[in-house]
Amino acid sequence: EDKVVQSPLSLVVHEGDTVTLNCSYEVTNFRSLLWYKQEKKAPTFLFMLTSSGIEKKSGRLSSILDKKELFSILNITATQTGDSAVYLCAVALTGANNLFFGTGTRLTVIP
Amino acid sequence: ETGVTQTPRHLVMGMTNKKSLKCEQHLGHNAMYWYKQSAKKPLELMFVYSLEERVENNSVPSRFSPECPNSSHLFLHLHTLQPEDSALYLCASSQEENSPLHFGNGTRLTVT
Numbered sequence: 001e002d003k004v005v006q007s008p009l010s011l012v013v014h015e016g017d018t019v020t021l022n023c024s025y026e027v028t029n030f031r032s033l034l035w036y037k038q039e040k041k042a043p044t045f046l047f048m049l050t051s052s053g054i055e056k057k058s059g060r061l062s063s064i065l066d067k068k069e070l071f072s073i074l075n076i077t078a079t080q081t082g083d084s085a086v087y088l089c090a091v092a093l094t095g096a097n098n099l100f101f102g103t104g105t106r107l108t109v110i111p
Numbered sequence: 112e113t114g115v116t117q118t119p120r121h122l123v124m125g126m127t128n129k130k131s132l133k134c135e136q137h138l139g140h141n142a143m144y145w146y147k148q149s150a151k152k153p154l155e156l157m158f159v160y161s162l163e164e165r166v167e168n169n170s171v172p173s174r175f176s177p178e179c180p181n182s183s184h185l186f187l188h189l190h191t192l193q194p195e196d197s198a199l200y201l202c203a204s205s206q207e208e209n210s211p212l213h214f215g216n217g218t219r220l221t222v223t
Contacts, residue, residue, distance in 0.1 A: 004153070034211060041199070041216035042115070043154075048211050088154070092209065097142075097167045099212065101154040 002027040006089050006102035013109055017079050021105045023089030024071040033065055033072050034099065036088040043088055046074070079109045114138045115215035117202050123221045124192065132187040132218045134202030141207055143185040145177060148199040148217070160185060161207075192222045 007022045023033065032050045036043035047056045049065035049072060056063050060079075065072045076083055086106050090099040115136045124130050136143060145157040159167035160179040174196075176188040185202055199219050203212040 031209070036214075042201070042214040043212075045211045045213065090154075097159040097161070098156045098169070099154075103151065103153050 002091070002093070002100050004089055004091050004100050004102040006087075006105050008105060009103070010106040011108070013079055013107070015079060015081060015109055015111055017109075018075065018077045019079060019107060021074040021076075021087050021089075021107070022071060023074070023102060025089075025091045025100075026070065027091050027093055027100060029094040029096070030067070031092045031094040034090045034092065035063055035072070035074050036090065037085045038088055038104070039085040046087075076107075079107075081109050081111055083107060084109045115202055115204055115213055117200075117215035117218050119218055120216065121219045121221075123223060124189070125223055126192060126194075128192075129188070129190040131189065132200055132202075132220075134185040134187075134215055136183055136185075136202075136204040136213070136215075138204055138206075138213060140204035140210075140213070141182055142205045142210075143179060143182070144203040144205075144212065145185065145187050146201040146203060146214075148201055150198075154201070157187075189220075192220075194222050196220065197222045 004025045034048045035046040047063045052067040060077045063074045086104040088104045089102045118133045142161045147155045156169045157171045158177040178186040199217045201217045202215040
């Protein structure tokens with residue numbers, strides 16, 4: 001059975017801290033891994049990763065994929081209160097139209 | 112504004128009612144999706160349409176009926192729902208089936 005597991009389930013940090021969110025997966029026919037940020041309603045796209053070891057970066061956020069160990073991490077440096085959200089990891093399979101989502105990590109950044 | 116607009120934002124309905132959720136995408140995408148998000152559960156795919164043709168129906172009960180009249184609009188018709196159907200229903204679109212999804216803000220549905 002295909003599954004995506006995120007950890008931790010929730011995390012509370014202070015502004016300025018650096019956080020690492022984890023996503024591990026067990027799926028057949030892996031195609032890509034995606035990260036989304038969900039603040040109130042609509043999840044917004046952050047990164048799509050298809051190759052191992054190549055870091056994707058956008059401002060203070062970065063992500064990397066390890067296809068051998070079947071996991072990805074999302075790093076956020078110098079966190080701000082606006083980073084508070086649920087971060088969702090999803091895996092896409094070849095030959096399928098579905099994204100398999102994890103339950104998410106709820107990040108709370110306190111001033 | 113996400114480029115994907117859903118209405119209504121909130122909906123309360125009884126188990127005998129019939130209602131419809133609407134989704135419109137302004138991104139020129141070819142694929143549209145319905146997802147269900149329940150508390151403490153992963154997002155679950157319900158339906159996928161590609162170029163207005165349904166390509167996936169993820170074992171969804173028949174009390175949920177999708178309609179895609181054109182590539183910009185997607186509906187989810189609801190009838191005789193159960194309280195456990197209460198959830199956030201998210202619409203999404205993508206350029207093609209393998210591209211990242213762009214989500215709407217969702218409809219928060221409560222079935223009483």
